[in-house]
Amino acid sequence: MVDSESSLAIALFGEILTVHQLIRNQLDRVLPKGMELSHLTVLNHLANTKGEKTPAQLAKSFHVTRGAMTNTLGKLEISG
Known part of the structure; x- marks a missing residue:
């Protein structure tokens, strides 16, 4: 159970980091x-x-x- 929860947390954190990077890239393009x-x-x-x-x-x-x-x-x- 703990391994499953840890894997889920790691996967979720990875997705959050990916979204963060995509947003940063978009902001870098549109900021003056x-x-x-x-x-x-x-x-x-x-x-x-x-x-x-x-x-x-x-x-x-x-x-x-x-x-x-x-x-x-x-x-x-x-x-x-």
Whole structure:
């Protein structure tokens, strides 16, 4: 029984990873040149939240370091 459940879990996880990769490939094709998925997710987050967010608050929301978020915000600012 455990082997069957493990096999099913592994197969399901493999399918999820495949779908994830297909979605990432499609997004890479349609995003404006130079825009990364991380940029899109930050912009989407800002568009759907009320009030201003500091880089530290955004970093906490996305479970990344403040430095990583500052880097992402810097790239967004440069790209306009």
